[in-house]
Amino acid sequence: MVLASPQDTLWYKDAIIYQVHVRAFYDSNGDGIGDFLGLSQKLDYLQQLGVTALWLMPIFPSPMRDDGYDIADYYSVHPAYGNLDDFKAFLAAAHQRDIRVIIEMVLNHTSNQHPWFQESRGSRDNPRRNWYVWSETDTRYRGARIIFLDTELSNWAWDPVSKEYYWHRFFSHQPDLNYDNPAVREEIWKVMKFWLEMGVDGFRLDAVPYLVEREATNCENLPETHAILKEFRARIDKEFPGRMLLAEANQWPADLRQYFGDGDEFHMAFHFPLMPRMFMGLKLEDRKPITEILQQTPAIPESCQWCLFLRNHDELTLEMVTDAERDYMYDEYAKDKGMRLNLGIRRRLAPLLDNDRRRIELMNGMLLSLPGTPIIYYGDEIGMGDNINLGDRNGVRTPMQWNGGWNGGFSAADPETLYSPLLLNPVYGFQAVNALSQARFDHSLLSWMKHIIKVRKSTPVFGRGSIEFLYPANHRVLAYMRQLGKETVLVVNNVSSSAQAVELDLRRYKGNILIEMFGRNIFPRIGDLPYLLTMGPYQFYWFRLRRV
Amino acid sequence: MAEESILTDDFLRELINVGEVDILIGVPTYNDAATVGQVVQAVRAGLVEYFPRERAVIVNVDGGSRDATRDLVRAASISDLQRVSDLHALRTLHSISARYAGDPAPGTALHAILTAADLLRAHACAVISPSSANIQPEWINQLLRPVCRENADLVTPVYCRNKFDGLLVRNLLYPMTRALYGRRLREPHPAEFAFSGRLGNHLLAQDIWSQEIGQIGAETYLVIQAVTGGFRLAQSFLGPKLRIDQAAADLVKALRQSVGVLFWALQQHPLASATNGESQPIPTNGPEHQVSVEPVRVNRKRLYQGFTHGVAELEPVLSSILSARTLAELRRAATLAEDDFRYSDELWASTVYEFAASYHKAVISRDHIVQALAPLYRGRAYTFLVENRDAKGEEVEANVEALCQTFERLRPHLLEVWDGGK
Numbered sequence: 001m002v003l004a005s006p007q008d009t010l011w012y013k014d015a016i017i018y019q020v021h022v023r024a025f026y027d028s029n030g031d032g033i034g035d036f037l038g039l040s041q042k043l044d045y046l047q048q049l050g051v052t053a054l055w056l057m058p059i060f061p062s063p064m065r066d067d068g069y070d071i072a073d074y075y076s077v078h079p080a081y082g083n084l085d086d087f088k089a090f091l092a093a094a095h096q097r098d099i100r101v102i103i104e105m106v107l108n109h110t111s112n113q114h115p116w117f118q119e120s121r122g123s124r125d126n127p128r129r130n131w132y133v134w135s136e137t138d139t140r141y142r143g144a145r146i147i148f149l150d151t152e153l154s155n156w157a158w159d160p161v162s163k164e165y166y167w168h169r170f171f172s173h174q175p176d177l178n179y180d181n182p183a184v185r186e187e188i189w190k191v192m193k194f195w196l197e198m199g200v201d202g203f204r205l206d207a208v209p210y211l212v213e214r215e216a217t218n219c220e221n222l223p224e225t226h227a228i229l230k231e232f233r234a235r236i237d238k239e240f241p242g243r244m245l246l247a248e249a250n251q252w253p254a255d256l257r258q259y260f261g262d263g264d265e266f267h268m269a270f271h272f273p274l275m276p277r278m279f280m281g282l283k284l285e286d287r288k289p290i291t292e293i294l295q296q297t298p299a300i301p302e303s304c305q306w307c308l309f310l311r312n313h314d315e316l317t318l319e320m321v322t323d324a325e326r327d328y329m330y331d332e333y334a335k336d337k338g339m340r341l342n343l344g345i346r347r348r349l350a351p352l353l354d355n356d357r358r359r360i361e362l363m364n365g366m367l368l369s370l371p372g373t374p375i376i377y378y379g380d381e382i383g384m385g386d387n388i389n390l391g392d393r394n395g396v397r398t399p400m401q402w403n404g405g406w407n408g409g410f411s412a413a414d415p416e417t418l419y420s421p422l423l424l425n426p427v428y429g430f431q432a433v434n435a436l437s438q439a440r441f442d443h444s445l446l447s448w449m450k451h452i453i454k455v456r457k458s459t460p461v462f463g464r465g466s467i468e469f470l471y472p473a474n475h476r477v478l479a480y481m482r483q484l485g486k487e488t489v490l491v492v493n494n495v496s497s498s499a500q501a502v503e504l505d506l507r508r509y510k511g512n513i514l515i516e517m518f519g520r521n522i523f524p525r526i527g528d529l530p531y532l533l534t535m536g537p538y539q540f541y542w543f544r545l546r547r548v
Numbered sequence: 549m550a551e552e553s554i555l556t557d558d559f560l561r562e563l564i565n566v567g568e569v570d571i572l573i574g575v576p577t578y579n580d581a582a583t584v585g586q587v588v589q590a591v592r593a594g595l596v597e598y599f600p601r602e603r604a605v606i607v608n609v610d611g612g613s614r615d616a617t618r619d620l621v622r623a624a625s626i627s628d629l630q631r632v633s634d635l636h637a638l639r640t641l642h643s644i645s646a647r648y649a650g651d652p653a654p655g656t657a658l659h660a661i662l663t664a665a666d667l668l669r670a671h672a673c674a675v676i677s678p679s680s681a682n683i684q685p686e687w688i689n690q691l692l693r694p695v696c697r698e699n700a701d702l703v704t705p706v707y708c709r710n711k712f713d714g715l716l717v718r719n720l721l722y723p724m725t726r727a728l729y730g731r732r733l734r735e736p737h738p739a740e741f742a743f744s745g746r747l748g749n750h751l752l753a754q755d756i757w758s759q760e761i762g763q764i765g766a767e768t769y770l771v772i773q774a775v776t777g778g779f780r781l782a783q784s785f786l787g788p789k790l791r792i793d794q795a796a797a798d799l800v801k802a803l804r805q806s807v808g809v810l811f812w813a814l815q816q817h818p819l820a821s822a823t824n825g826e827s828q829p830i831p832t833n834g835p836e837h838q839v840s841v842e843p844v845r846v847n848r849k850r851l852y853q854g855f856t857h858g859v860a861e862l863e864p865v866l867s868s869i870l871s872a873r874t875l876a877e878l879r880r881a882a883t884l885a886e887d888d889f890r891y892s893d894e895l896w897a898s899t900v901y902e903f904a905a906s907y908h909k910a911v912i913s914r915d916h917i918v919q920a921l922a923p924l925y926r927g928r929a930y931t932f933l934v935e936n937r938d939a940k941g942e943e944v945e946a947n948v949e950a951l952c953q954t955f956e957r958l959r960p961h962l963l964e965v966w967d968g969g970k
Binding site for chain 2: 284285286287288289291292295322324325328469471472473474475476496498500501503
């Protein structure tokens, strides 16, 4: 079922996206693993939170050696989550609540258990031989970096069956598909079409920079890759208008820009470089890292949108920072080396911020007011914690904590059979942090998140408006104007742990009254003098400007 | 009437924008556009390289410059609006400039710096001379590291000086400070130095700022306070010191700011508490002394003539300051031909001590006492130049050491003349 609501082809600009792992959300059949029926049962919760789109992590059959990013069958769903009918029922239920559904689509590679790879490796004459990238030596494409530094020594792996090396940019059990092969491209289109016809509203395309390899390059962001992606987009626009493509490309802003094309490639892309700088700015108590990266962010086509996020299922990536910045982030946010993985930090939002409610609110305030579509990672709306002892990135993928009862309300199964242990410690354990408890109180983090999302949705300025930074002399204050048509919103953030006084040059808006958007109280009119605000630690304001 | 604040409203506003810092670098200026740009850029580079994570600020306290001094300082800021292509700074670095209230005076500038440091709760501070055009970024590390990482309270510089430079320091300030306070501080009147917030607040609390001493000699007084107050001392080798044109320097002004302060400070601490034992070295990063011997032009004749004329003209004044014996030796020395004249270590030390005692007893105006020392100092400077004319660096240093030991050995003479007769 396709969403029945009016087709605004730019719906993603106003979206509030919630990233969820089906496995981790709610188990309906007591087998210890979340499923589609369970997810369906929690759609009301998501609707009440204010979510307008869901991004599902991989739902495909998989040996689960990389949490589903190693796909073994593109035309089905993992049996642990249910079947295709369950998925369709979930999709319909989501659409009934005006919640769109974006699914993960891993284009770059498959599981080595995928029948395509099993055939490809069968012999050098197999028709699917060239569906993957084979080589007699492991010396080709030397310019390509290794992404999973903690586990992989090379981008080539020796296959003892076909006695050749195969190319893999991620784990060695995830061989890269060969996009130089038209047959591969056509098959992937068929996959996408299969799901689009079912009614999904878009794809988050995983690892797109790496589709094509060429000698004497770093094998990232190549023109050939963009050409392939544009082709997919053109076909989607023709046959499925209004569907959305979201790029996962962990690149510098200038390189990310290419993924938007002229509005003919991706609709959205994650702004990876901004995210660590938000955390950096908070620790430095200095807006500089944030404003600088946004100053370097190029303009994008009008129909396109950045995706902003604080945390996700992966480590907090520190690939797109300098060595000095990375060292600083490790020293400040990951003193325990067990928290570090690859080039990142595998912690959830609340633990990263020392469970400081004020900082959690401030970071969410920036997430929801900077230009872009915000993505909330499941569980962060209630301040869930993490468990770095679970290995890889599994510590940030623990079961959703619904209540303080049996298995945190996640599952009726025996605790030992859960796909992952629950958090039990007194600070983040399910008895201390859960949705049911927080729903009962107006001043809980969950209630606050509902409120701020509601305020954000009260105006299209945040999703579609321009941004102009003010640069007050007090570097601890990040201030900017968001504008769309006649509507103007002033956002002021104190990124420091101490009270601050800040003078803002608002003379251009002289005569306007400021109306604080949460309490809707009136603040003094803007005059000729600098506008003085005093702010508590980590406090932020959203003001609507109004001329009376 | 309300006391005028040393902080103007504009200055205060700038400090509010800066907020709490870990490091404050003060640069006092008055029409220093010729050199201050290089200085603040070196300071900035030093902060970015050696203290990248610390919250820092450069605070220029200006006495009312009419040139581009203040603009040059402000241009050194690093922010999201003002980036430097060859410096990648983790955080914002404010470089602010403000006019302090009152007339231009080094002590008043230091007062403003200390006040700013107190308000911003700076853990470590440094003062850098705006005319040190040869400053390197490493100076920042050398001065601040002992404070930031090793809990030092005061870090004074050690320079590589030409053997004919720093004569006042070598012949009077260093030997006297060492003899009276027992610490071998090479630069008791430093142009650049670092100190802890703790020491800064201690000095700020002293009741000197409305007096002349607070306006002209606060740096020297800070050093003395550090030495006598049980604070942790350190020295750091900075490298070459830019030569000052001796002829252009105002000797009387320099004496007031240094020797005058030393004499005044002796009033504050019972002389009996002055050390009796041998002076102690101070922990030093790098060499404790270094002398360069490249040839420089010096006008020895002018110094000799200044001495002889001074002795003759100031005879009545000197007779009220010096003991009969010291005065007689001086008269005899003044009659010698230029090539034969020498102001011996013993005579010089006795001279200085008797001046100090006369200052203490205020036998005449204290300012006149300090002024009267000028021609005698010229005689001593002449002697130093002659005796070290062909000397290598180590020999110069040995001569300075000998003078210091003479000062230490003649301490009892100071005690004798302090409250007693001449």
